[in-house]
Amino acid sequence: MHKAKKESTHLPLFILGGxxxxxxxxxxxxxxxxxxxxxxxxxxxxSSIILLTGYSGQVSLGHGALMAVGAYAAAVxxxxxxxxxxxxxxxxxxxxxxxxALLGAAAARLSGPYLAGTTLALAIGLPSLANQxxxxxxxxxxxxxxxxxxxxxxxxxxxxKWFFWIAALAALISMWVIRNxxxxxxxxxxxxxxxxxxxxxLAGINxxxxxxxxxxxxxxxxxxxxxxxxxxxxTVSPSAFPLALSFSLLTGAVLSGITTLGGVIIGAVVLVAxxxxxxxxAHRLGSSESVTTNLPGLIVSGLLILTVLFVPNGPxxxxxxxxxxxxxxHTSSKKKDKH
Amino acid sequence: xxxxxxxxxxxxxxxxAVNQVSLAVPTGKLAAIIGANGAGKTTLLRALSxxxxxxxGVVNWMGQTITGVKPEKLVRLGISHVSEGKSVIxxxxxxxxxxxxxxxxxxxKEMKESLDQVVTIFPRLxxxxxxxxxxxxxxxxxxxxxxxxxxxxxxxxxxxEPSLGLAPLVVEQIFQTIRDLTTEMRLTVLLVEQNAMGxxxxxxxxIVLNLGKVVAVNHAQALIEDPAVRAAYLGY
Amino acid sequence: xQLLNTLLIGITAGSIYALMAIAFVLVWRSTRVVNFAQxxxxxxxxxxxxxxxxxxxxxxVALPVAMIGGALFAxxxxxILMRLLVKHASSGPIAGVAPIIATxxxxxxxRSVISMIWGGQDxxxxxxxxxxxxxxxxxxxxxxxLKLLVLVVVAVLLILLTILFQKTNLGLALRASAHAxxxxxxxxxxxDSVRTLGWALxxxxxxxxxxxxxxxxxxxxxxxxxxxSLLLVSGFIAAVIGGLDSLLGAVLxxxxxxxxxxxxLMYVSxxxxxxxxxxxxxxxxxxxxxxxxxxxxxRRA
Numbered sequence: 001m002h003k004a005k006k007e008s009t010h011l012p013l014f015i016l017g018g019x020x021x022x023x024x025x026x027x028x029x030x031x032x033x034x035x036x037x038x039x040x041x042x043x044x045x046x047s048s049i050i051l052l053t054g055y056s057g058q059v060s061l062g063h064g065a066l067m068a069v070g071a072y073a074a075a076v077x078x079x080x081x082x083x084x085x086x087x088x089x090x091x092x093x094x095x096x097x098x099x100x101a102l103l104g105a106a107a108a109r110l111s112g113p114y115l116a117g118t119t120l121a122l123a124i125g126l127p128s129l130a131n132q133x134x135x136x137x138x139x140x141x142x143x144x145x146x147x148x149x150x151x152x153x154x155x156x157x158x159x160x161k162w163f164f165w166i167a168a169l170a171a172l173i174s175m176w177v178i179r180n181x182x183x184x185x186x187x188x189x190x191x192x193x194x195x196x197x198x199x200x201x202l203a204g205i206n207x208x209x210x211x212x213x214x215x216x217x218x219x220x221x222x223x224x225x226x227x228x229x230x231x232x233x234x235t236v237s238p239s240a241f242p243l244a245l246s247f248s249l250l251t252g253a254v255l256s257g258i259t260t261l262g263g264v265i266i267g268a269v270v271l272v273a274x275x276x277x278x279x280x281x282a283h284r285l286g287s288s289e290s291v292t293t294n295l296p297g298l299i300v301s302g303l304l305i306l307t308v309l310f311v312p313n314g315p316x317x318x319x320x321x322x323x324x325x326x327x328x329x330h331t332s333s334k335k336k337d338k339h
Numbered sequence: 340x341x342x343x344x345x346x347x348x349x350x351x352x353x354x355x356a357v358n359q360v361s362l363a364v365p366t367g368k369l370a371a372i373i374g375a376n377g378a379g380k381t382t383l384l385r386a387l388s389x390x391x392x393x394x395x396g397v398v399n400w401m402g403q404t405i406t407g408v409k410p411e412k413l414v415r416l417g418i419s420h421v422s423e424g425k426s427v428i429x430x431x432x433x434x435x436x437x438x439x440x441x442x443x444x445x446x447x448k449e450m451k452e453s454l455d456q457v458v459t460i461f462p463r464l465x466x467x468x469x470x471x472x473x474x475x476x477x478x479x480x481x482x483x484x485x486x487x488x489x490x491x492x493x494x495x496x497x498x499x500e501p502s503l504g505l506a507p508l509v510v511e512q513i514f515q516t517i518r519d520l521t522t523e524m525r526l527t528v529l530l531v532e533q534n535a536m537g538x539x540x541x542x543x544x545x546i547v548l549n550l551g552k553v554v555a556v557n558h559a560q561a562l563i564e565d566p567a568v569r570a571a572y573l574g575y
Numbered sequence: 576x577q578l579l580n581t582l583l584i585g586i587t588a589g590s591i592y593a594l595m596a597i598a599f600v601l602v603w604r605s606t607r608v609v610n611f612a613q614x615x616x617x618x619x620x621x622x623x624x625x626x627x628x629x630x631x632x633x634x635x636v637a638l639p640v641a642m643i644g645g646a647l648f649a650x651x652x653x654x655i656l657m658r659l660l661v662k663h664a665s666s667g668p669i670a671g672v673a674p675i676i677a678t679x680x681x682x683x684x685x686r687s688v689i690s691m692i693w694g695g696q697d698x699x700x701x702x703x704x705x706x707x708x709x710x711x712x713x714x715x716x717x718x719x720x721l722k723l724l725v726l727v728v729v730a731v732l733l734i735l736l737t738i739l740f741q742k743t744n745l746g747l748a749l750r751a752s753a754h755a756x757x758x759x760x761x762x763x764x765x766x767d768s769v770r771t772l773g774w775a776l777x778x779x780x781x782x783x784x785x786x787x788x789x790x791x792x793x794x795x796x797x798x799x800x801x802x803x804s805l806l807l808v809s810g811f812i813a814a815v816i817g818g819l820d821s822l823l824g825a826v827l828x829x830x831x832x833x834x835x836x837x838x839x840l841m842y843v844s845x846x847x848x849x850x851x852x853x854x855x856x857x858x859x860x861x862x863x864x865x866x867x868x869x870x871x872x873x874r875r876a
Binding site: 053057059061106109110112113114116117118120121122124125126128129131132243244247250251254258290291293294295297298300301302303304305308309310312 | 608609611656659660663672673675676677679680681682683684686687688690691694695804805807808811812815844846847848849850851852853854856857860861
């Protein structure tokens with residue numbers, strides 16, 4: 001009997017990654033460190049989309065709203081009960097996960113554009129709820145303060161470095177968890193359901209439950225990203241979670257390769273780099289204000305279209321597919337010679 | 340020779356489905372194309388009607404080269420393809436499915452005439468003319484598909500496994516109708532079939548395909564009597 | 576009185592949603608794609624209309640200009656974007672989501688370009704006829720000549736489009752191309768051109784929706800105006816409620832949504848303005864997943 005080889009959990013790889021980041025953070029200036037924190041947040045958020053859309057095949061345009069749920073949960077608990085920051089993050093995950101479970105249950109019967117449209121409606125509607133309840137701080141929002149870095153790290157340790165460490169650590173842990181989930185039976189069930197739902201059911205997979213699970217986990221991760229985003233900004237308000245955020249996440253996922261977890265860093269870096277690049281380009285062109293304000297949006301949207309048209313499965317997948325095609329043609333031409 | 344195919348090769352990705360196939364069908368004759376599953380018969384028809392692009396080779400119809408021309412254009416040259424399986428649009432009514440075959444002609448008088456003609460050939464369709472097509476039986480759907488092809492006043496008719504999934508009695512009717520149509524409307528017909536005996540019995544010409552290559556071409560009757568063909572495809 | 580006013584507000588808003596829903600259904604019926612950029616195109620058409628009004632001064636000229644501009648732009652999008660999409664992104668895990676993502680990207684591009692060309696500030700189009708309510712027995716209804724115009728236009732469009740789809744050869748070609756493009760091709764239908772036409776019609780319908788949405792409100796519009804985000808969402812939801820496959824369903828869905836939201840805002844809470852469409856959608860999909868007129872099949876795209 002031949003046993004399937006157990007996939008390693010890649011733990012050493014992630015620990016190594018952590019060490020590398022530690023050294024990197026010491027070497028760059030404050031702005032980059034802050035951007036690094038934002039990149040880490042996007043890495044987490046985009047990976048939640050890859051799990052849900054790439055692996056489980058469900059399109060969500062509402063992950064910005066789920067991030068908001070996590071952020072508000074963390075902020076409210078911090079303000080009302082002054083919980084330690086790590087518990088606030090845990091609460092963010094749980095709150096968003098519950099939201100995700102409800103949304104997923106409602107969405108289990110939907111697919112494709114119906115699901116997309118429903119989550120779109122949520123993305124527009126949910127953040128505005130904050131204006132309804134005083135505890136959520138209305139339009140200005142709530143403050144979210146994670147506190148100063150512990151003195152043990154020394155006087156030189158800046159606030160931004162602290163943000164970066166927290167975010168990077170969260171990112172490494174999340175990525176490790178997601179990677180192993182995707183390689184597990186759950187991940188296989190998601191992929192099976194995505195490909196052919198009837199076939200998956202016939203193989204014994206409870207696709208409805210699998211889909212709801214995907215939504216729940218994806219939402220929890222998004223909630224974490226939301227709380228971390230709030231940490232870097234310092235406040236939680238509806239304006240921090242506009243519709244554009246949900247679109248950016250989808251863009252980042254497509255840029256990374258919608259099924260490629262390893263590519264997340266590409267998408268995250270691009271999303272953070274675009275406003276800067278756009279700024280530089282606009283100033284070089286010496287353009288008017290209306291151009292400079294809108295150039296980042298134009299580039300992000302344009303990039304989304306171009307990517308989905310020409311590199312639809314992401315750069316990593318594209319490369320793999322090209323290699324496989326070359327190999328197949330090589331073998332078939334070898335066969336022709338034999339005749 | 341109205342239909343001439345020279346060294347046609349068609350690929351499905353990396354797989355060669357039709358391999359250097361050459362055949363010629365005279366005007367007004369019915370050619371049966373038989374062979375096992377996966378022999379490349381469907382792909383051959385699809386390449387002839389423009390749905391699949393050939394890798395190499397030439398197709399000539401009535402002296403015109405039509406290799407790789409799009410299906411919409413070929414219909415206007417008189418080529419109609421009844422594809423395999425569900426060739427009927429279930430959401431449309433019988434009448435609408437039939438009209439679909441003739442709308443490119445943009446002539447409502449001709450459309451009415453063709454409609455009457457098809458209903459005469461297939462009275463069952465006339466009875467169900469306003470019904471949605473998903474209420475039809477398998478045999479009726481096949482009649483509808485063929486009827487729609489007739490509506491475009493074709494000169495070359497490509498039929499892909501019309502007997503598939505039908506009861507033996509219905510199959511007989513369909514084959515007889517195909518034969519009658521070929522003779523009465525002076526069509527050139529390419530009939531792809533797994534039901535080799537049924538197809539050869541009504542055909543003038545027989546072509547045997549195996550693994551994408553032509554392995555035998557002869558008068559249909561000669562193939563029926565050929566022991567090798569009998570053993571491989573006719574079951575006795 | 577308040578009841579009547581609430582109903583009338585709902586019907587008017589609903590008929591504009593219905594126009595948007597018609598646009599969605601037109602694209603869906605001809606190409607089986609949900610065009611999330613629909614509202615962006617409607618917005619762009621509104622700007623075309625604005626330019627026409629500024630130069631020529633008449634709303635009645637602006638309306639056809641916007642419709643033609645919207646139709647042309649939509650046709651252009653179909654010719655370039657959608658065909659590329661079919662060519663490059665038809666396989667792999669991305670296939671299902673590719674049109675959704677591409678149209679979303681297009682939405683962003685349109686909005687950015689509009690902001691760049693016209694700027695982000697409010698522009699204005701004035702209503703052509705009075706938006707002052709009719710008076711009955713001394714009290715003023717919310718209903719006005721303008722609102723009546725909107726209803727009439729929607730009804731006329733619905734009738735014209737239904738005739739097109741059900742009674743003409745072109746309509747048959749459109750339907751066949753949507754249900755079974757290969758069979759349509761084999762029947763001699765120029766499926767690609769027909770699909771472009773479907774998009775053009777949708778562009779025109781969206782243009783009307785955009786213009787009416789603007790003049791029915793206070794006449795102000797801008798790239799970020801919340802009205803257009805709502806138009807996008809509500810139009811889509813109305814189409815889904817109506818069953819996405821049926822023009823009549825789109826209109827019914829639009830009216831249903833408009834009236835329901837109006838009542839919710841008046842009698843429950845006005846703060847629910849943004850979340851109400853979502854909740855209504857969930858309830859409808861829960862109770863009747865195939866929509867008002869939809870045919871029962873799984874809600875699979």
